[in-house]
Amino acid sequence: MALSFLWLVLGFGLLVKGAGWLVDGASSLARRWGVSLLVIGLTVVAFGTSMPELIVNVFASAQGNAEIAIGNIVGSNTFNLLVVLGVSAVFVPLVVKRQTVWKEIPLAVLATLVLLVIANDHGIDGVMSNVLSRSEGFILIGFFAIFLGYTLAVARQQEPMTEEIRIFSPGRSAQLLVAGLASLILGGRWVVDGAVAIATGFGLSEAVIGLTIVAIGTSLPELATSVVAARRGNVDVAVGNVVGSNIFNVFAVLGVSTLIRPLPIPPAATADVLVSLAATLALFVTMFIGTRHRLDRWQGAAFLALYAAYVATLLARLNA
Numbered sequence: 001m002a003l004s005f006l007w008l009v010l011g012f013g014l015l016v017k018g019a020g021w022l023v024d025g026a027s028s029l030a031r032r033w034g035v036s037l038l039v040i041g042l043t044v045v046a047f048g049t050s051m052p053e054l055i056v057n058v059f060a061s062a063q064g065n066a067e068i069a070i071g072n073i074v075g076s077n078t079f080n081l082l083v084v085l086g087v088s089a090v091f092v093p094l095v096v097k098r099q100t101v102w103k104e105i106p107l108a109v110l111a112t113l114v115l116l117v118i119a120n121d122h123g124i125d126g127v128m129s130n131v132l133s134r135s136e137g138f139i140l141i142g143f144f145a146i147f148l149g150y151t152l153a154v155a156r157q158q159e160p161m162t163e164e165i166r167i168f169s170p171g172r173s174a175q176l177l178v179a180g181l182a183s184l185i186l187g188g189r190w191v192v193d194g195a196v197a198i199a200t201g202f203g204l205s206e207a208v209i210g211l212t213i214v215a216i217g218t219s220l221p222e223l224a225t226s227v228v229a230a231r232r233g234n235v236d237v238a239v240g241n242v243v244g245s246n247i248f249n250v251f252a253v254l255g256v257s258t259l260i261r262p263l264p265i266p267p268a269a270t271a272d273v274l275v276s277l278a279a280t281l282a283l284f285v286t287m288f289i290g291t292r293h294r295l296d297r298w299q300g301a302a303f304l305a306l307y308a309a310y311v312a313t314l315l316a317r318l319n320a
Helices: 002-032 037-048 051-062 066-091 098-118 121-125 134-155 170-202 206-218 220-231 235-260 269-286 297-319
Strands: none
Touching: 002 037, 002 051, 002 170, 002 206, 002 220, 051 066, 051 170, 051 206, 051 220, 051 235, 066 170, 066 206, 066 220, 066 235, 066 269, 066 297, 098 134, 098 235, 098 269, 134 235, 170 206, 206 220, 206 269, 206 297, 220 235, 269 297
């Protein structure tokens, strides 16, 4: 059992480090090819923080560990909203742009609603079980293509990112890319294998492991990025990173996972998706409570308390 925890921790470390190397190498090559800083920020950097979720889900789907794949996405999104934003807001109140409040947060609500609908075949169609099919995976990818088009359209109206990209030699950039991809692949394999072994050893469901340990581990890049951005005063990055990551997780990561293999939905997953939806709606509502369009410190603390209550509920579910 101790070895399983070791593989899990090492896997998370490789995922975080690999994502950083991949972003550095790809960003350097993109700058050498004349790609603007803004496009790099919206694509390479933004998607880089979601690479751990993508890699873990690819392995989980390929190996038939559907509960880990679903739990990772739903749990990561809930963690991002309640913990990542909660911790960031405790450091410094997060002022949110009007566009984020009225367009991007509602898009995150839409993503969760879409997941809630396609994951409830039994309740909607009356069939025996809930399954995310490949056709629904194509629908999710289609939504992601629309979101990507919207993101690029918005990019033309905004100032480019101010943080300069470090440019390496072509050989060094290629080394970072290869090392990043290799670390992501190896780390993702270790995380999935370790999580399955831990769930089996303790008699836990893979869904609970996916919703907690795996989800928190794959959300470490978002946590680090948002907290650092908040402390530096870049609150738009802190909020946008979380909202964009959650949309990416549902439309792109879950879409790709479903194309690899149809994913059976655990019976309890509906409740967890509803929690994720409630957390997204809570973010929207807090924009109009207290100081308008700002997540204050007390609201960040309330988000953290809500996550603690959710985890307590998951633990109670185990003992039921």
